Amino acid sequence: MKFDRVSFWFQFWNVPLMFMNPSVAKLLAEMVGIVIELPMVTNKCWREFMRVRVSVDITKPLKRGIRVWIEEFGVMIQYERLSNFCFGCGVIGHVLRECTTKHQELAGKSQPLKYGAWLQAEPTKQRQGSSSSKGKRQWKSF
Ligand SMILES: [Zn+2]
DSSP states (O other): OOOOEEEEEEEEESOOGGGOSHHHHHHHHHHHSEEEEOOOTTSGGGGTEEEEEEEEETTSOOOOEEEETTTTEEEEEEETTOOSBOTTTOOBTSOGGGOOSGGGGGTTSSSOOSOOGGGBOOOGGGOTTOGGGGOOOOOTTO
16 A cells, blocks of 8 residues: 555645635645645634645655745745654655755755755644744745
8 A cells, every 4th residue: 555645734824814714725725735624714723824634745845835826925834743854855754864865965055955844833832932943944945
């Protein structure tokens, strides 16, 4: 049996408040994978981000964000319970030092890595005060 799909709770950040609704959440979720679960808006989490459970193909690099052209905003994605993924190529199942692709050469050099710990959503209960510890998100290139 091939084991190449895993479902994650995605957090979509930076969505304008007026777009925080289930249909936009579904639309964004369908852009990154197969929708597994779409919580209702009543969740107070949605004041900051939208949360959707999506099944993704883990043989492909993780998506770091979505560019939404209609209103020109960039959606940042964070993954809950994401571990053991490569900061170089964004694929789950190995870490940077085990990476066989050429991205490894970029580590520690002038070129910043495309991925980082910022892709991992912090547990919702421990958000305060820890936002600076994860380094800066590379915005430009998704
Ligand atoms: Zn890799």
